[in-house]
Amino acid sequence: MRRVLYPGSFDPVTNGHLDVAKRAAKIFDEVLVAVAANSEKKAAFSIEERMKLFQEACKDLPNVKVVTFHGLLVNAVDRFHADAVIRGIRAASDFEYEFQMALMNRELNGRCETLFMMTDPAYSFVSSRLIKEIAANDGDYASFVPPAVAEALKRKFSKEEKH
Numbered sequence: 001m002r003r004v005l006y007p008g009s010f011d012p013v014t015n016g017h018l019d020v021a022k023r024a025a026k027i028f029d030e031v032l033v034a035v036a037a038n039s040e041k042k043a044a045f046s047i048e049e050r051m052k053l054f055q056e057a058c059k060d061l062p063n064v065k066v067v068t069f070h071g072l073l074v075n076a077v078d079r080f081h082a083d084a085v086i087r088g089i090r091a092a093s094d095f096e097y098e099f100q101m102a103l104m105n106r107e108l109n110g111r112c113e114t115l116f117m118m119t120d121p122a123y124s125f126v127s128s129r130l131i132k133e134i135a136a137n138d139g140d141y142a143s144f145v146p147p148a149v150a151e152a153l154k155r156k157f158s159k160e161e162k163h
């Protein structure tokens with residue numbers, strides 16, 4: 001039984017994230033999507049919302065589960081008995097930060113191996129940050145996110161406009 005942890009902020013999940021989860025699910029027996037509870041970034045969606053949106057997006061993938069974690073990723077790796085961590089890489093610019101984090105994580109916990117999965121080129125320019133910016137400015141983001149996320153963004157940003 002090989003279990004991989006797929007950590008991230010997922011604020012919100014995009015089609016790029018979903019593609020990584022789907023492809024990882026073909027390689028590993030179980031994929032645990034791990035939504036970070038104390039990410040540095042100020043989140044637009046709550047942990048519960050982010051988990052629910054990822055769960056909805058992967059409801060047809062029986063070996064993908066969604067969990068949350070507080071604190072260090074290396075501790076979550078032990079707690080969830082994961083064999084590895086997987087992260088998506090979109091471009092060389094992602095690599096520097098990811099490489100540093102992977103090395104630090106392995107230094108902190110010798111069991112924490114990080115694997116990188118290259119993005120499908122169709123999603124190489126998609127990011128949660130850009131999606132939120134497009135949503136906040138009334139643009140069209142529907143082809144970059146799962147349908148439930150598009151609905152949630154519509155609700156969130158039209159609500160924020162009224163305040």
Ligand code: PNS
Pocket residue numbers: 007008009010036039040071072073074101104105
């Ligand atoms: O989707 P993101 O924001 O790129 O994900 C980054 C995340 C949440 C995976 C990373 O910040 C993380 O692992 N945070 C938990 C705290 C931690 O372990 N930091 C790394 C120390 S080397």
